[in-house]
Amino acid sequence: MYVSVKGGERAIENAHDWLAQDRRGDPDVAELGLDQIREQLSLAVHRVMAEGSLYDPDLAALAIKQARGDLIEAIFLIRAYRTTLPRIGHSLPVETGAMACDRRISATFKDAPGGQVLGPTFDYTHRLLDFKLAADGPVPKAQTAPSQPGEMPRITDFLNRDGLIQSEPRSDDTPPDMTRAPMEYPANRALRLQSLTRGDEGFLLGMAYSTQRGYGRNHPFVGELRIGSVPVEMEIPELGFAIEIGEITVTECETVNQFTGSKSEPPQFTRGYGLVFGQTERKAISMALVDRALRWEELGEDNLGAPAQDEEFVLSHADNIQATGFLEHIKLPHYVDFQSELELIRKLRAEVLGDTGTKPHMEAAE
Template sequence: MYVAAKGGEQAIAAAHAWLAEERRGDRRDPALSLRQIASQLALATARVMAEGSLYDEALAALAVQQSRGDLVEAVFLLRAYRTTLPRLAASRPLDTGRMVVERRVSATFKDIPGGQILGPTFDYTHRLLDFALEAGDEAAAARIAAAPAPTRPRVSEVLGREGLLRDEPRQNAEPTDLTRTPLELPADRPLRLQALARADEGFLLSLAYSTQRGYGRTHAFVGELRIGAVEVEVEIPELGLSVAFAEIVVTECETVNQFTGSRREPPQFTRGYGLTLGRCERKAISMSLVDRALQWRELGEDYAGAPAQDEEFVLMHCDNVQATGFLEHIKLPHYVDFQAELELIRRLRREAGGAGEAAE
């Protein structure tokens, strides 16, 4: 039978108070400031901005602090806040070719126009704990501050000039805004890219890894990975021009993939694409691999039955906010549902027992 829960409001208030106490931590230690979180946990705040679809380092840092470092919860908080903001205008597409680069590497050409720029990266560290940081010895990890590099041409232009890289088809229609319109399948590539840009990094990483292990047959090279600042512009119809109103940091990845050709197109390379807000290198690479896997239909390739090629599987399960909401709702009261299941099991056991006795 259904038993009503009592004292819920008082218990919830106590839980909130306890949460605030746990979030503060040991009061002998100084409290973390939002500026510290944004600057010293920059990659955490970048992930929250990317998956929360809102570029604001201070708000992302607040979400990280409020969630006690649970980044999925922080994404949820930022998405919820985003829904309260008015839409003042739509910006022009970002011109990442004019990016002021702080990191730029290519796995396809050693000598690329403008040169490789390693930038701040974990790629060449020994993956050993640095106890100098624990001791507060910041000088042990000192680095030379470098000025941002000038804009660089795209590596893909090298292959494009020879006709070896498939041209991206132009999108004449205004792309659907996934933040304002529910996802519908089948989805075109702009809509897929929006969903992947908001997707959970871990989910995309697993799917990308699966394509590298043969589930989808999309062997990829990193044509170019770049991180840097780009201007955000908005058109002013009254003035007949566009105005840059902000500068944001983004991560962009273009992968180069084999393509044997089809009846309509000659053998050439194709590309996967990933673009995220902030410094989210792993996410951008994963996004580009999954994007390429999902293009099998447009390219006339055979469907290999791989998870990364299944548009519905990928797009309907990649959003961590939706996944978290559906997953965590099962810890809320389901007393009536369970009582019904319990009574059903008891009845089936009684019937099975009676049938056994009759057979004897």
């Protein structure tokens, strides 16, 4: 049980002041601006938006600054702020097929229709410290044209023409909203994908890695990975039609998995899917692998007992805010709990050792 801490208000206020002082750092060093965080630490900003479930680069930058770079704390701040916002409506599903791609690659076809667009990536860089960055030298301009919207056919569409990959039927049903109703098991795929898209990147990376190492029999190809901007549209009742209200950057990944067939499905490729706010490709790929591992039952596969195949295990532990709260609460005062445990251990020791009443020296600390 928890007990109130008396006389600690002044200590807590001092702790807040100390935190603010450490956050600012050396006053002789120029203070970090939100525009610098937003523009130069964009991948951190994108992760905070994705796992905080709120697309706002400026607020994500503010949360990162307030949290001193602790991304999970920043995600917590964004989630808390999100709960204060009114919900005025729902947008229409985004059409990622019309994405203006900054990056689009496929590991399945070299000459992918629409072309391979490497974009800004660490994939081909040497993992060596670049000391030129410490000298604040000029940044070379990329010799590429800006992203252009247009039709860029999906790789899986070509496989689907010959019936080589499992088809994904479209549905106009409104998916459940995990932010409005508690999670229930078993969860349908739409609900699972909601949970995964705001799940912790590190946790999903570990789950995805485990499936590749044999705990889930899941070693796919990246059919397509896209990063770019998509328009967001919303229907306005007074107008009677949808209008574009803005653009967001998203990362989409679709994996292609070998599948030997089952009693209900013929041999074919199957899919895993990931869609995440911002440029977050490691998260999107991990999400696609875990999504595919969780589909074992609907595809008629055997459950190998792998952690990534256990829906309740994955979805119950993917959220870093829930995990952080449960983990860090143990550092709060548990004095009464511990005293009861201490008395119980003393009693058990007395029964086993025949102790005649001698108490350990810890009694003095009480």
